[in-house]
Amino acid sequence: QDALDSIYDTNGTIIGISEEELLRYTAKFKELEKVKFSTEQGYAIAGFMKEVEKDNISNGNHVIILNNGRVDLNVRKVDISELDMTIDELIDTLDEWMMEYTDPRYEIKEAIQSAFQNGFVIMAFYNNDLAGITVIIHTGFEVFIPTYHLGYIATKKSIKGRGIATQLLAKAIETANGKISLHVERNNNRAIKLYEKMGFEKSYLRMIYNNK
CATH class of the missing domain: 3.40.630.30 (Gcn5-related N-acetyltransferase (GNAT))
Structure with a gap:
Protein backbone atom coordinates (compact mmCIF):
# COMPACT_ATOMS: atom_id res chain seq x y z
CA GLN A 1 0.00 0.00 0.00
CA ASP A 2 2.83 2.42 0.81
CA ALA A 3 4.34 1.81 -2.62
CA LEU A 4 0.98 2.51 -4.27
CA ASP A 5 0.63 5.68 -2.20
CA SER A 6 4.06 6.83 -3.38
CA ILE A 7 3.06 6.28 -7.00
CA TYR A 8 -0.15 8.23 -6.43
CA ASP A 9 1.69 11.14 -4.78
CA THR A 10 4.23 11.50 -7.57
CA ASN A 11 1.87 10.87 -10.50
CA GLY A 12 3.99 7.82 -11.20
CA THR A 13 3.36 4.74 -13.31
CA ILE A 14 3.59 1.03 -12.54
CA ILE A 15 5.85 -0.68 -15.07
CA GLY A 16 5.77 -4.45 -15.47
CA ILE A 17 9.15 -6.12 -15.98
CA SER A 18 9.54 -9.73 -17.12
CA GLU A 19 12.59 -11.83 -16.28
CA GLU A 20 13.77 -11.56 -19.88
CA GLU A 21 13.41 -7.78 -19.80
CA LEU A 22 15.22 -7.60 -16.47
CA LEU A 23 18.25 -9.40 -17.89
CA ARG A 24 18.25 -7.51 -21.18
CA TYR A 25 17.78 -4.00 -19.84
CA THR A 26 20.16 -4.33 -16.90
CA ALA A 27 22.86 -5.78 -19.16
CA LYS A 28 22.45 -2.83 -21.49
CA PHE A 29 22.59 -0.35 -18.60
CA LYS A 30 25.74 -1.95 -17.17
CA GLU A 31 27.36 -1.76 -20.57
CA LEU A 32 26.51 1.93 -20.92
CA GLU A 33 27.29 3.10 -17.37
CA LYS A 34 29.91 0.57 -16.19
CA VAL A 35 28.25 0.13 -12.79
CA LYS A 36 27.33 -2.79 -10.53
CA PHE A 37 24.02 -3.35 -8.74
CA SER A 38 21.92 -6.15 -7.29
CA THR A 39 19.11 -8.00 -9.04
CA GLU A 40 16.57 -6.30 -6.77
CA GLN A 41 17.94 -2.89 -7.71
CA GLY A 42 17.89 -3.95 -11.35
CA TYR A 43 14.10 -3.81 -11.55
CA ALA A 44 14.09 -0.02 -11.11
CA ILE A 45 16.80 0.35 -13.75
CA ALA A 46 15.04 -2.04 -16.13
CA GLY A 47 11.83 -0.06 -15.74
CA PHE A 48 13.69 3.14 -16.57
CA MET A 49 15.37 1.59 -19.61
CA LYS A 50 12.07 0.19 -20.83
CA GLU A 51 10.50 3.65 -20.70
CA VAL A 52 13.53 5.11 -22.50
CA GLU A 53 13.11 2.54 -25.25
CA LYS A 54 9.44 3.52 -25.57
CA ASP A 55 10.51 7.19 -25.80
CA ASN A 56 8.59 8.08 -22.63
CA ILE A 57 11.60 9.67 -20.90
CA SER A 58 12.61 13.22 -21.74
CA ASN A 59 16.20 14.27 -22.30
CA GLY A 60 18.16 15.48 -19.28
CA ASN A 61 19.37 14.22 -15.91
CA HIS A 62 17.30 11.61 -14.07
CA VAL A 63 17.39 9.97 -10.64
CA ILE A 64 16.70 6.24 -10.28
CA ILE A 65 15.76 5.18 -6.72
CA LEU A 66 17.27 1.75 -6.11
CA ASN A 67 15.00 0.75 -3.22
CA ASN A 68 11.31 0.65 -2.38
CA GLY A 69 11.11 4.37 -1.67
CA ARG A 70 10.50 4.02 2.07
CA VAL A 71 12.47 5.84 4.71
CA ASP A 72 13.81 4.79 8.10
CA LEU A 73 12.05 6.85 10.74
Missing part, protein backbone atom coordinates in the same frame (compact mmCIF):
# COMPACT_ATOMS: atom_id res chain seq x y z
CA ASN A 74 12.33 7.59 14.41
CA VAL A 75 8.69 7.84 15.50
CA ARG A 76 8.19 8.73 19.16
CA LYS A 77 6.18 10.62 21.73
CA VAL A 78 7.64 14.08 22.36
CA ASP A 79 7.34 16.21 25.48
CA ILE A 80 7.14 19.99 25.23
CA SER A 81 10.57 20.25 26.89
CA GLU A 82 12.09 18.35 23.96
CA LEU A 83 10.87 20.76 21.28
CA ASP A 84 13.56 22.54 19.32
CA MET A 85 10.99 25.02 18.02
CA THR A 86 8.47 27.39 19.54
CA ILE A 87 4.76 26.61 19.70
CA ASP A 88 4.18 29.24 17.03
CA GLU A 89 6.72 27.53 14.76
CA LEU A 90 5.00 24.20 15.38
CA ILE A 91 1.68 25.80 14.43
CA ASP A 92 3.28 27.19 11.26
CA THR A 93 4.56 23.73 10.34
CA LEU A 94 1.21 22.03 10.87
CA ASP A 95 -0.59 24.79 9.00
CA GLU A 96 1.74 24.39 6.00
CA TRP A 97 1.70 20.59 5.92
CA MET A 98 -2.08 20.26 6.27
CA MET A 99 -2.55 22.47 3.21
CA GLU A 100 -6.23 22.90 2.31
CA TYR A 101 -7.33 20.89 5.35
CA THR A 102 -5.80 23.24 7.90
CA ASP A 103 -7.68 25.06 10.67
CA PRO A 104 -7.45 28.59 12.08
CA ARG A 105 -4.23 29.15 14.01
CA TYR A 106 -5.99 29.64 17.34
CA GLU A 107 -7.66 26.23 17.00
CA ILE A 108 -4.36 24.53 16.20
CA LYS A 109 -2.71 26.29 19.15
CA GLU A 110 -5.42 25.22 21.57
CA ALA A 111 -5.17 21.61 20.39
CA ILE A 112 -1.37 21.56 20.72
CA GLN A 113 -1.45 23.06 24.21
CA SER A 114 -4.12 20.59 25.32
CA ALA A 115 -2.17 17.67 23.84
CA PHE A 116 1.03 18.58 25.68
CA GLN A 117 -0.88 19.03 28.95
CA ASN A 118 -3.24 16.04 28.96
CA GLY A 119 -2.82 14.11 25.73
CA PHE A 120 0.33 13.51 23.74
CA VAL A 121 2.22 14.59 20.64
CA ILE A 122 4.01 12.10 18.40
CA MET A 123 6.64 13.17 15.90
CA ALA A 124 8.48 11.38 13.12
CA PHE A 125 12.11 12.25 12.44
CA TYR A 126 14.09 11.35 9.34
CA ASN A 127 17.84 11.98 9.60
CA ASN A 128 17.01 14.07 12.69
CA ASP A 129 14.74 16.32 10.63
CA LEU A 130 11.06 16.64 11.50
CA ALA A 131 9.02 14.66 8.97
CA GLY A 132 5.60 14.22 10.58
CA ILE A 133 3.43 15.35 13.50
CA THR A 134 0.43 13.86 15.27
CA VAL A 135 -1.51 15.81 17.91
CA ILE A 136 -3.65 13.66 20.24
CA ILE A 137 -6.07 15.26 22.70
CA HIS A 138 -7.38 13.70 25.92
CA THR A 139 -11.18 13.89 25.96
CA GLY A 140 -11.60 13.39 29.70
CA PHE A 141 -13.75 10.29 29.22
CA GLU A 142 -13.09 6.59 29.56
CA VAL A 143 -16.38 5.03 28.37
CA PHE A 144 -18.81 7.64 27.02
CA ILE A 145 -16.52 8.47 24.10
CA PRO A 146 -12.97 7.28 23.34
CA THR A 147 -10.39 8.62 25.78
CA TYR A 148 -8.26 10.19 23.06
CA HIS A 149 -9.05 12.15 19.92
CA LEU A 150 -6.74 12.65 16.97
CA GLY A 151 -6.65 16.40 16.49
CA TYR A 152 -4.09 16.66 13.71
CA ILE A 153 -1.81 14.46 11.66
CA ALA A 154 0.45 15.88 8.97
CA THR A 155 3.63 14.97 7.13
CA LYS A 156 6.27 16.95 5.30
CA LYS A 157 5.09 17.63 1.76
CA SER A 158 8.34 16.64 0.05
CA ILE A 159 8.28 13.08 1.43
CA LYS A 160 4.58 12.24 1.39
CA GLY A 161 3.54 8.76 0.29
CA ARG A 162 6.33 6.88 2.07
CA GLY A 163 4.32 5.42 4.92
CA ILE A 164 5.12 8.17 7.43
CA ALA A 165 1.47 8.92 8.23
CA THR A 166 0.83 5.20 8.63
CA GLN A 167 3.64 4.88 11.18
CA LEU A 168 2.52 8.00 13.03
CA LEU A 169 -1.03 6.71 13.25
CA ALA A 170 0.11 3.25 14.33
CA LYS A 171 2.15 4.80 17.15
CA ALA A 172 -0.81 6.96 18.18
CA ILE A 173 -3.13 3.94 18.33
CA GLU A 174 -0.55 2.03 20.36
CA THR A 175 0.01 4.91 22.80
CA ALA A 176 -3.74 5.43 23.22
CA ASN A 177 -4.24 1.69 23.74
CA GLY A 178 -6.78 1.74 20.93
CA LYS A 179 -9.06 4.21 22.70
CA ILE A 180 -8.99 6.84 19.99
CA SER A 181 -11.38 8.64 17.65
CA LEU A 182 -10.97 11.20 14.89
CA HIS A 183 -12.91 13.37 12.49
CA VAL A 184 -12.04 13.94 8.86
CA GLU A 185 -13.30 16.10 6.01
CA ARG A 186 -15.72 14.11 3.85
CA ASN A 187 -13.79 14.97 0.68
CA ASN A 188 -10.39 13.97 2.10
CA ASN A 189 -10.46 10.58 0.42
CA ARG A 190 -6.77 9.91 0.88
CA ALA A 191 -6.98 10.35 4.66
CA ILE A 192 -10.19 8.30 4.87
CA LYS A 193 -8.48 5.49 2.98
CA LEU A 194 -5.59 5.52 5.46
CA TYR A 195 -7.86 5.58 8.51
CA GLU A 196 -9.96 2.69 7.25
CA LYS A 197 -6.82 0.72 6.46
CA MET A 198 -5.69 1.24 10.06
CA GLY A 199 -8.98 -0.08 11.48
CA PHE A 200 -11.12 3.04 11.93
CA GLU A 201 -14.80 2.78 11.03
CA LYS A 202 -17.41 5.42 10.26
CA SER A 203 -19.52 5.70 13.40
CA TYR A 204 -21.69 8.80 13.25
CA LEU A 205 -22.16 12.11 11.47
CA ARG A 206 -20.53 14.99 13.36
CA MET A 207 -22.64 18.15 13.38
CA ILE A 208 -21.66 21.58 14.74
CA TYR A 209 -24.15 24.31 15.62
CA ASN A 210 -23.63 27.42 13.51
CA ASN A 211 -25.20 30.47 15.14
CA LYS A 212 -25.38 32.84 12.17
Whole structure:
Protein backbone atom coordinates (compact mmCIF):
# COMPACT_ATOMS: atom_id res chain seq x y z
CA GLN A 1 0.00 0.00 0.00
CA ASP A 2 2.83 2.42 0.81
CA ALA A 3 4.34 1.81 -2.62
CA LEU A 4 0.98 2.51 -4.27
CA ASP A 5 0.63 5.68 -2.20
CA SER A 6 4.06 6.83 -3.38
CA ILE A 7 3.06 6.28 -7.00
CA TYR A 8 -0.15 8.23 -6.43
CA ASP A 9 1.69 11.14 -4.78
CA THR A 10 4.23 11.50 -7.57
CA ASN A 11 1.87 10.87 -10.50
CA GLY A 12 3.99 7.82 -11.20
CA THR A 13 3.36 4.74 -13.31
CA ILE A 14 3.59 1.03 -12.54
CA ILE A 15 5.85 -0.68 -15.07
CA GLY A 16 5.77 -4.45 -15.47
CA ILE A 17 9.15 -6.12 -15.98
CA SER A 18 9.54 -9.73 -17.12
CA GLU A 19 12.59 -11.83 -16.28
CA GLU A 20 13.77 -11.56 -19.88
CA GLU A 21 13.41 -7.78 -19.80
CA LEU A 22 15.22 -7.60 -16.47
CA LEU A 23 18.25 -9.40 -17.89
CA ARG A 24 18.25 -7.51 -21.18
CA TYR A 25 17.78 -4.00 -19.84
CA THR A 26 20.16 -4.33 -16.90
CA ALA A 27 22.86 -5.78 -19.16
CA LYS A 28 22.45 -2.83 -21.49
CA PHE A 29 22.59 -0.35 -18.60
CA LYS A 30 25.74 -1.95 -17.17
CA GLU A 31 27.36 -1.76 -20.57
CA LEU A 32 26.51 1.93 -20.92
CA GLU A 33 27.29 3.10 -17.37
CA LYS A 34 29.91 0.57 -16.19
CA VAL A 35 28.25 0.13 -12.79
CA LYS A 36 27.33 -2.79 -10.53
CA PHE A 37 24.02 -3.35 -8.74
CA SER A 38 21.92 -6.15 -7.29
CA THR A 39 19.11 -8.00 -9.04
CA GLU A 40 16.57 -6.30 -6.77
CA GLN A 41 17.94 -2.89 -7.71
CA GLY A 42 17.89 -3.95 -11.35
CA TYR A 43 14.10 -3.81 -11.55
CA ALA A 44 14.09 -0.02 -11.11
CA ILE A 45 16.80 0.35 -13.75
CA ALA A 46 15.04 -2.04 -16.13
CA GLY A 47 11.83 -0.06 -15.74
CA PHE A 48 13.69 3.14 -16.57
CA MET A 49 15.37 1.59 -19.61
CA LYS A 50 12.07 0.19 -20.83
CA GLU A 51 10.50 3.65 -20.70
CA VAL A 52 13.53 5.11 -22.50
CA GLU A 53 13.11 2.54 -25.25
CA LYS A 54 9.44 3.52 -25.57
CA ASP A 55 10.51 7.19 -25.80
CA ASN A 56 8.59 8.08 -22.63
CA ILE A 57 11.60 9.67 -20.90
CA SER A 58 12.61 13.22 -21.74
CA ASN A 59 16.20 14.27 -22.30
CA GLY A 60 18.16 15.48 -19.28
CA ASN A 61 19.37 14.22 -15.91
CA HIS A 62 17.30 11.61 -14.07
CA VAL A 63 17.39 9.97 -10.64
CA ILE A 64 16.70 6.24 -10.28
CA ILE A 65 15.76 5.18 -6.72
CA LEU A 66 17.27 1.75 -6.11
CA ASN A 67 15.00 0.75 -3.22
CA ASN A 68 11.31 0.65 -2.38
CA GLY A 69 11.11 4.37 -1.67
CA ARG A 70 10.50 4.02 2.07
CA VAL A 71 12.47 5.84 4.71
CA ASP A 72 13.81 4.79 8.10
CA LEU A 73 12.05 6.85 10.74
CA ASN A 74 12.33 7.59 14.41
CA VAL A 75 8.69 7.84 15.50
CA ARG A 76 8.19 8.73 19.16
CA LYS A 77 6.18 10.62 21.73
CA VAL A 78 7.64 14.08 22.36
CA ASP A 79 7.34 16.21 25.48
CA ILE A 80 7.14 19.99 25.23
CA SER A 81 10.57 20.25 26.89
CA GLU A 82 12.09 18.35 23.96
CA LEU A 83 10.87 20.76 21.28
CA ASP A 84 13.56 22.54 19.32
CA MET A 85 10.99 25.02 18.02
CA THR A 86 8.47 27.39 19.54
CA ILE A 87 4.76 26.61 19.70
CA ASP A 88 4.18 29.24 17.03
CA GLU A 89 6.72 27.53 14.76
CA LEU A 90 5.00 24.20 15.38
CA ILE A 91 1.68 25.80 14.43
CA ASP A 92 3.28 27.19 11.26
CA THR A 93 4.56 23.73 10.34
CA LEU A 94 1.21 22.03 10.87
CA ASP A 95 -0.59 24.79 9.00
CA GLU A 96 1.74 24.39 6.00
CA TRP A 97 1.70 20.59 5.92
CA MET A 98 -2.08 20.26 6.27
CA MET A 99 -2.55 22.47 3.21
CA GLU A 100 -6.23 22.90 2.31
CA TYR A 101 -7.33 20.89 5.35
CA THR A 102 -5.80 23.24 7.90
CA ASP A 103 -7.68 25.06 10.67
CA PRO A 104 -7.45 28.59 12.08
CA ARG A 105 -4.23 29.15 14.01
CA TYR A 106 -5.99 29.64 17.34
CA GLU A 107 -7.66 26.23 17.00
CA ILE A 108 -4.36 24.53 16.20
CA LYS A 109 -2.71 26.29 19.15
CA GLU A 110 -5.42 25.22 21.57
CA ALA A 111 -5.17 21.61 20.39
CA ILE A 112 -1.37 21.56 20.72
CA GLN A 113 -1.45 23.06 24.21
CA SER A 114 -4.12 20.59 25.32
CA ALA A 115 -2.17 17.67 23.84
CA PHE A 116 1.03 18.58 25.68
CA GLN A 117 -0.88 19.03 28.95
CA ASN A 118 -3.24 16.04 28.96
CA GLY A 119 -2.82 14.11 25.73
CA PHE A 120 0.33 13.51 23.74
CA VAL A 121 2.22 14.59 20.64
CA ILE A 122 4.01 12.10 18.40
CA MET A 123 6.64 13.17 15.90
CA ALA A 124 8.48 11.38 13.12
CA PHE A 125 12.11 12.25 12.44
CA TYR A 126 14.09 11.35 9.34
CA ASN A 127 17.84 11.98 9.60
CA ASN A 128 17.01 14.07 12.69
CA ASP A 129 14.74 16.32 10.63
CA LEU A 130 11.06 16.64 11.50
CA ALA A 131 9.02 14.66 8.97
CA GLY A 132 5.60 14.22 10.58
CA ILE A 133 3.43 15.35 13.50
CA THR A 134 0.43 13.86 15.27
CA VAL A 135 -1.51 15.81 17.91
CA ILE A 136 -3.65 13.66 20.24
CA ILE A 137 -6.07 15.26 22.70
CA HIS A 138 -7.38 13.70 25.92
CA THR A 139 -11.18 13.89 25.96
CA GLY A 140 -11.60 13.39 29.70
CA PHE A 141 -13.75 10.29 29.22
CA GLU A 142 -13.09 6.59 29.56
CA VAL A 143 -16.38 5.03 28.37
CA PHE A 144 -18.81 7.64 27.02
CA ILE A 145 -16.52 8.47 24.10
CA PRO A 146 -12.97 7.28 23.34
CA THR A 147 -10.39 8.62 25.78
CA TYR A 148 -8.26 10.19 23.06
CA HIS A 149 -9.05 12.15 19.92
CA LEU A 150 -6.74 12.65 16.97
CA GLY A 151 -6.65 16.40 16.49
CA TYR A 152 -4.09 16.66 13.71
CA ILE A 153 -1.81 14.46 11.66
CA ALA A 154 0.45 15.88 8.97
CA THR A 155 3.63 14.97 7.13
CA LYS A 156 6.27 16.95 5.30
CA LYS A 157 5.09 17.63 1.76
CA SER A 158 8.34 16.64 0.05
CA ILE A 159 8.28 13.08 1.43
CA LYS A 160 4.58 12.24 1.39
CA GLY A 161 3.54 8.76 0.29
CA ARG A 162 6.33 6.88 2.07
CA GLY A 163 4.32 5.42 4.92
CA ILE A 164 5.12 8.17 7.43
CA ALA A 165 1.47 8.92 8.23
CA THR A 166 0.83 5.20 8.63
CA GLN A 167 3.64 4.88 11.18
CA LEU A 168 2.52 8.00 13.03
CA LEU A 169 -1.03 6.71 13.25
CA ALA A 170 0.11 3.25 14.33
CA LYS A 171 2.15 4.80 17.15
CA ALA A 172 -0.81 6.96 18.18
CA ILE A 173 -3.13 3.94 18.33
CA GLU A 174 -0.55 2.03 20.36
CA THR A 175 0.01 4.91 22.80
CA ALA A 176 -3.74 5.43 23.22
CA ASN A 177 -4.24 1.69 23.74
CA GLY A 178 -6.78 1.74 20.93
CA LYS A 179 -9.06 4.21 22.70
CA ILE A 180 -8.99 6.84 19.99
CA SER A 181 -11.38 8.64 17.65
CA LEU A 182 -10.97 11.20 14.89
CA HIS A 183 -12.91 13.37 12.49
CA VAL A 184 -12.04 13.94 8.86
CA GLU A 185 -13.30 16.10 6.01
CA ARG A 186 -15.72 14.11 3.85
CA ASN A 187 -13.79 14.97 0.68
CA ASN A 188 -10.39 13.97 2.10
CA ASN A 189 -10.46 10.58 0.42
CA ARG A 190 -6.77 9.91 0.88
CA ALA A 191 -6.98 10.35 4.66
CA ILE A 192 -10.19 8.30 4.87
CA LYS A 193 -8.48 5.49 2.98
CA LEU A 194 -5.59 5.52 5.46
CA TYR A 195 -7.86 5.58 8.51
CA GLU A 196 -9.96 2.69 7.25
CA LYS A 197 -6.82 0.72 6.46
CA MET A 198 -5.69 1.24 10.06
CA GLY A 199 -8.98 -0.08 11.48
CA PHE A 200 -11.12 3.04 11.93
CA GLU A 201 -14.80 2.78 11.03
CA LYS A 202 -17.41 5.42 10.26
CA SER A 203 -19.52 5.70 13.40
CA TYR A 204 -21.69 8.80 13.25
CA LEU A 205 -22.16 12.11 11.47
CA ARG A 206 -20.53 14.99 13.36
CA MET A 207 -22.64 18.15 13.38
CA ILE A 208 -21.66 21.58 14.74
CA TYR A 209 -24.15 24.31 15.62
CA ASN A 210 -23.63 27.42 13.51
CA ASN A 211 -25.20 30.47 15.14
CA LYS A 212 -25.38 32.84 12.17
